[in-house]
Amino acid sequence: MRYKYIINGIVQGVGFRPTVYKIATSLNLKGYVLNSSDGVIIEIEGKNRDKFLNELKNNLPPLAKIEKIECFKLPLKNYKDFEIKYSINTTKTTSISPDISVCEDCLKEMRDKNNRRYLYPFINCTNCGPRYTIIENIPYDRVNTSMKKFKMCENCKKEYENPIxxxxxxxxxxxxECGPKLSVKFKIENGKWAVKDFNREIKKIEFIANKIKEGKIVAIKGLGGFHLVCDATNEKSVYELRKRKNRPLKPFAMMFRDIEMIKKYADISNKEKELILSKERPIVIVKKKKELKGIADKIDRYGVFLPYTPIHYLLFDFLDFPIVATSANISDEPIIRDSKELIEKLGSVVDFILDxxxxxxxxxxxxxxQVVNEERLFMRLSRGFAPKSFYIDxxxxPNILALGAxxxxxxxxxxxxxxxxxxxxxxxxxxxxIEFFERTINTFRRLYEFKEDVIICDKHPYYESTxxxxSQNKEVIQIQHHFSHALSVMFENSLDGEFLAFLFDGTGYGDDGSIWGGEVFRVTKHNYERIHYIKPFKLIGSEKGVKNPSNYAISLIDEQLAKNFKNYEIIKKLQNGPFPLTSSMGRVFDAVAFLSGMIDRNEYEGISGLIIEKFYNExxxxxxxxxIKKELDFKxxxxxxxxxxxxxxxxxxIFINSLVNLVVKLSKYYNLPVILSGGVFQNKTLLGKILKNIYAYYNKEIPINDGGISIGxxxxxxxNLRRENGT
Structure with missing residues (x-):
């Protein structure tokens, strides 16, 4: 009997075939393994074939993930040996591995003076390095990546072709001999840039490190784009970066040489340490210990992370302080991925570029x-974790394209x-x-040869995604924003039945045309009922009112109190203006922060919640x-x-405790299992307190904010949809 397996998941470019080869040969099995666009195909013959799958599942390579195994029993072919065959193309379903930080084995080689890759800034292996960011097509073969222009030397080719x-x-x-090269770029007269010559790659990194020491602002190309970098301990450099980037207060993330350096500046739990050291190397939000001016003023948190490329590690050979490492982009635009665009858009911001x-x-x-009650909570799902795949039974x-918020x-x-x-x-x-949004859609269409039958989007008529x-001349279904939040939790947790969903965020288009955001739904997979919501109030100033909560916050208190504000008379007149109604919990946070004197205006999204958390006293x-009324009155x-x-x-x-009490009280009143979703639940204190009082389902594997909307x-x-032919 011959067994044929088609294995789907993250099984290409992660050392899966060599693992199959080693297990098959150790069990004296005959046959082959190959990559196809359908997944990895394996055929085996031999006495020990029944042991094969267990051995494989128990010995997966570090980056591999099996989502689905199909097995077929076929007549014998009497294979003579076991081999690794070349890739074939069929229907494209294989999941793409996210980019992963450089592994310990590669780092050891990079530090070995006798190794031919000593101090090599692009060292990688099957267990680490770039994946999604360099791929043009599936299957994941060199010819389908941006590495195709680098012809392998003989030494690399021998390693590449050796299954062990x-x-x-x-x-x-x-x-x-055969890989990418670094280049250092600097400004010359008339706004033009030139390339500086060096005889060794490490000298280019040392040069950039010295410029950081001198207080300069540099751009460094990483896996998925450029970082803007400066000395995080140099107050002058940090504020100069803020000035040039027009980013007055929003926190900067910091990269540290190692975990010990992080501990000098932040208090970290064991779970936070685990995440910081993980192969994905995310930015982790942690509690401040030592204040660094200009990094995260007014709040008590830092965003910290460790090096994840060889270039980062080599840079810290010359630095003994943390660096600002913030995405190189213009506000609200995607991270910049090539130096030409960087110079066009941020040429006035940076002094030097390591390209x-x-x-x-x-x-x-x-x-x-961040970590809440010893659980990981995503605020942004990207490098290291995405693209993320789920198998559905x-x-x-029909084929669905969901466009998010x-x-x-x-x-x-x-x-x-x-x-x-x-x-x-x-x-x-x-x-x-918007161009990046469209490019991402086209990338995924190309990678999977995907053609949607239906597009699902938000109900908001002014969302660019809507x-x-x-405009696509396709069947379009529009789903209410907060219903999508609830469905994302049900999907992730494989839930069925009826639930009480608390859906707290800043903005979501309501069925009545107003702005929802402080919602309590009775919800199933198929529909929802809005059973409670924050008593609506006018968002005076509309979008500008979000930045300036005084415009509406004054109108929310008793008139005799409101008269104490200088702009009371103006606000009173504006209350009759044609401004939208909102039930947003995000705006409630802003109003509380303003009325109590914590903020004058919203410098960036979420600052109210962060400041309220800072001052929370256990x-x-x-x-x-x-x-408990249909309209929840916060007056x-x-x-x-x-x-x-x-x-x-x-x-x-008092404010956080009141919200916790409200959620707990309503949960007991309805006696239904509870769902929590929406950007307000990024508030670590609020979410943590609720979870200590009741059991609730919430987003852990996908963002709890609008980053999870497309999953819902x-x-x-x-x-709720079926193919027209029902198959």
Whole structure:
């Protein structure tokens, strides 16, 4: 008997075939293994064939993930040996591995003076390095990546073709002789740039490190795009970067040489340490220990991460301080991936550029996570974790393209029992971000030879994703924003039945045309009922009102209190203006922060929540009881915030405790299993307190904010749509 397996998942470019080869030969099995666009195909014959699958599942390479195994029993072919065959193309369903940080084996080689890759800035192997960012097509072979222009030297070719080598079919394999090169670029007169010559790659990195020491602002090309970099301990450099980038207050992420350096500046838990050291190397939000001016002013958190490319590691050979490493982009635009665009858009921001000639095909920003109750919570799912795939045991749904929301946009595909979630795209506010959105759609269409039968998008008529959907001459289904949030949790947790969903965020288009965001739904896979919501109020100033909460916050307190504000008379007149109604919990946070004196305006999205968290005091146990009515009235909380203006700990603690009490009380009242989703639940204190009082389902594998909306949309399609022929 001959067994044929078709294995799907992350099984290409991750050392899967060499592992199969080693296991098959150790069991004296005959046959072959090959990559195809359908997945990895294996045929085996021999007495020990029944042991093969268990051995494989128990000895997967570090980056591999099996999602689906199909098995066929066929007549014998009497193979003479076991071999690794070349790839073949069929239907494209194989998942693409995300980019992974350089592994310990490669780092050891990079530090070995006797190794031919000593100090080589592009060292990688089957277990690490670039994947998604360099791929043009599936299957993941060198010819389908941006490495195709680098012809392998004989030494690399020997490693590449040896099944027992760590670099067997490692597509980005290279060395000094045949691989990419670094280049240092600097400004000359008339705004032009030139390339500086060096005789060694390490000298280029040393030069850039010295410029950072001198207080200069540099751009460094990483896996998915450029970082803007400066000395995080040099206050002058940090504020100069803020000035040049026009980013007055939003926190900067910092890269550190090692975990010990992080511990000097931040308090980290064991779980946070685990995430910081993980092969994905995300930015992890942690508690400050030592203040660095200009990095994350007004809040008590840092975003920290470790080197994840050989270039980063080599850079820290010359630096003994943390560096700012923030995405090189114009506000609200995607990360920049080539130096020509960098010079065009940010030439006035940077002094020097450390570039390289390995093209980035697919831009990919850094992932951002935090820890809540010892669980990982995604704020941005990208490098290291995305593209993310899910296997679905359902064959009757049409091919679906889900377009997500306008902020923190992602897209999702469904086809052939597989869901693919894209990396973070960003806010669709600029021409550049909309182009990136369209490019990402076309990338995934190309990679999977995907053609959608139906497009699912948000109901908001002014979302760029909605406009794009309606322009495509395809069947379009629009799903309410907060329903999508709830469905994303149900999808991720494989839930069925009826749930009580608390859906708290900043903006979501409501069925009545107003702006929702403080919602309590009774929800199933198929429909929802809006059973409670924050009592709507006018968002005076509309979009500008989001930046300036004084415009509407003053109107939320008792009139005799509101009269104490200078602009009371103006606000009173504006209350009759044609401004939209909102029930947004995000705006409630902003109003509380403003009325209590914590902020004057919203410098960036989420600052109110971060400042309220900063001042939360565990020892303050009081709360304001919000009555269970259809419209949840927060007026007493708003009055309390103003009457205790300046008492930041008291206001923050009472406010958070009141929200926790409300969620717990409603949960007990309805006695239904609970779902939590929406950007407000990024608030670590709020989410943590709720979870200590009740059991709730929430997003852990996908972002809890709008980055998870496309998953909720695609889930609706899977559960509610059928192919026309029912097959």
């Amino acid at each position: 080598e760590r670099r067997f079919h490692a597509e980005p394999i290279s060395c000094y 390289n000639n390995r093209d980035i095909i697919n831009a990919c920003d850094d992932s951002v996570v 359902k064959k009757t749904s 306008n902020q923190k946009n992602t897209i999702s595909l469904y086809f052939n029992q597989k869901v693919i979630l894209s990396p973070h795209i960003g806010d669709l506010k600029t021409l550049g971000s 406009k794009w959907a309606l 020892n303050i146990k009081g709360f304001i009881d919000i009555g 007493e909380i708003f009055n309390f915030a103003y009457l205790n203006r300046g008492k930041f700990e008291l206001v923050s603690s 949309q695609v889930a609706y399609g899977i559960w």
